[in-house]
Amino acid sequence: MLSKMSKLLLVLFDPSEALQAAGFAQALGLPFDVLSLTGTVDPDLGADRILNAGWNDVPPADGAAKAIASVATGYSHIAAVSNMRSKDVLARLAGLLDAAMVTDVIGLESPTLFRRPVVAGSIVATVEVLATPVVLTVRPAGFAKAERRGSSAAETVSLDASSKARRSGASARGGGRPDLTQAKVVVSGGRPLRDAETFEKIIGGLADKLGGAVGATRAAVDSGIAANELQVGQTGKIVAPNLYIAAGISGSTQHMAGIKDSKVIVAINKDADAPIFEVADFGLVADLYDAVPELTSKV
Ligand SMILES: Cc1cc2nc3c(=O)[nH]c(=O)nc-3n(C[C@H](O)[C@H](O)[C@H](O)COP(=O)(O)OP(=O)(O)OC[C@H]3O[C@@H](n4cnc5c(N)ncnc54)[C@H](O)[C@@H]3O)c2cc1C
Structure with a gap:
């Protein structure tokens, strides 16, 4: 054919x-x-x-x-x-x-x-x-x-792109970070992040140091810690970065459905039995409030 x-x-x-x-x-x-x-x-x-x-x-x-x-x-x-x-x-x-x-x-x-x-x-x-x-x-x-x-x-080439709509303005969201679905590095946070400000400081801080995008679990989104469009997983976005860092994320099947094409998964969780460690390539059993800022300062 x-x-x-x-x-x-x-x-x-x-x-x-x-x-x-x-x-x-x-x-x-x-x-x-x-x-x-x-x-x-x-x-x-x-x-x-x-x-x-x-x-x-x-x-x-x-x-x-x-x-x-x-x-x-x-x-x-x-x-x-x-x-x-x-x-x-x-x-x-x-x-x-x-x-x-x-x-x-x-x-x-x-x-x-x-x-x-x-x-x-x-x-x-x-x-x-x-x-x-x-x-x-x-x-x-x-x-x-x-x-x-x-x-x-x-x-x-000169192309006629005349349209029935017109963009009348634009405002940046996400501090100019890369598109979550295209990013080579994604740093995601889960439920234990206290509030939106802490989420942005800890998760956003590491993402910015790495030039990456920010993601979140549905639990973080539902509790108002992270914006809806950051949700990764079955009912969120599917990501496929070279490096996915999951901080304070248990590793539910619904979340894992969105990250399994990631090349390297790093998990930071204070519970050594958290399911995410079964799929992570590298795991750190630690409190994210200590580990992530330390990592950010060392990158
Ligand atoms: C139909 C359906 C669709 C869903 N779709 C999605 C989806 O698209 N995406 C998604 O993410 N979820 C989805 N969910 C929800 C999913 O089932 C989980 O509830 C959710 O992923 C859990 O988010 P979490 O890992 O942030 O929270 P939790 O499961 O509560 O895990 C929090 C983790 O943080 C660890 N922790 C706590 N404090 C600290 C600390 N200080 N330092 C380090 N670690 C700490 C805990 O040990 C725990 O492992 C869906 C559910 C349903 C029913």
Whole structure:
């Protein structure tokens, strides 16, 4: 069903996604072009062509999807790194192209067989795409970073991204920390953090030292210690960082469902029998009020 013309268009919402997104492209094994929406990317990703849209920011989803659709003709695969924004835009793109869509791809068996987590990550489903084009969002942690390959020339493309909506303002939340679902380091706190201020000081303090994102358990969110959007787990966000630090977290199955793709899990808990130690790569039996500030001061 894949024609000889099979080719991937890799859409980068942010140039920082380039190397990991190209890792997916190399795993897919098809020739690919890169469409960089904002900023410019390294020329040595192995792409045939690099198209720079040169936007200062990604416009609202209807405009962005229409703009991408205008250059997507002829590609068998269109993919982007998975996050809330790319899912919003690419779902509309799939609609415009009348294409199949597979989100949160973590592995592949062939250019038409993709693996993705379902039921909060407790099951990995294999999805076969029966027709192209297919639109994909990809979790880069599932793929090796790209090897650098020969340079490609960059071209500037002018895309019409006119939209039926307009962003009239923006205010930063989370102190400019990385997106929880994309972060390479996540520091999370649980119920024993006393209040929001203590949570921010202790958990946020270590996260900032490590350049990471902040996460929380549902118990911490429910008791008002942490913001709703920080919840990690079955009914929260699924994370896949290189390093996940869990402080004062027991390790419920619901929380673990959100962190099991983490490469290294470090647990700090004063109860040596806490279930989190069964899955942690490194464990420290200690009071988090001593251990986390000490760790922060030593990083
Ligand atoms: C349908 C459903 C969906 C759910 N979804 C989620 C979800 O998405 N995410 C999620 O996280 N939970 C979820 N939960 C809740 C989950 O079952 C647990 O209740 C929750 O994860 C526990 O959070 P916790 O580890 O912070 O609290 P606790 O289980 O109370 O654990 C606190 C831990 O901190 C340790 N501790 C206490 N004081 C200190 C200290 N000073 N220093 C060091 N360690 C200390 C304790 O030994 C304990 O192990 C869900 C539950 C249900 C029923």
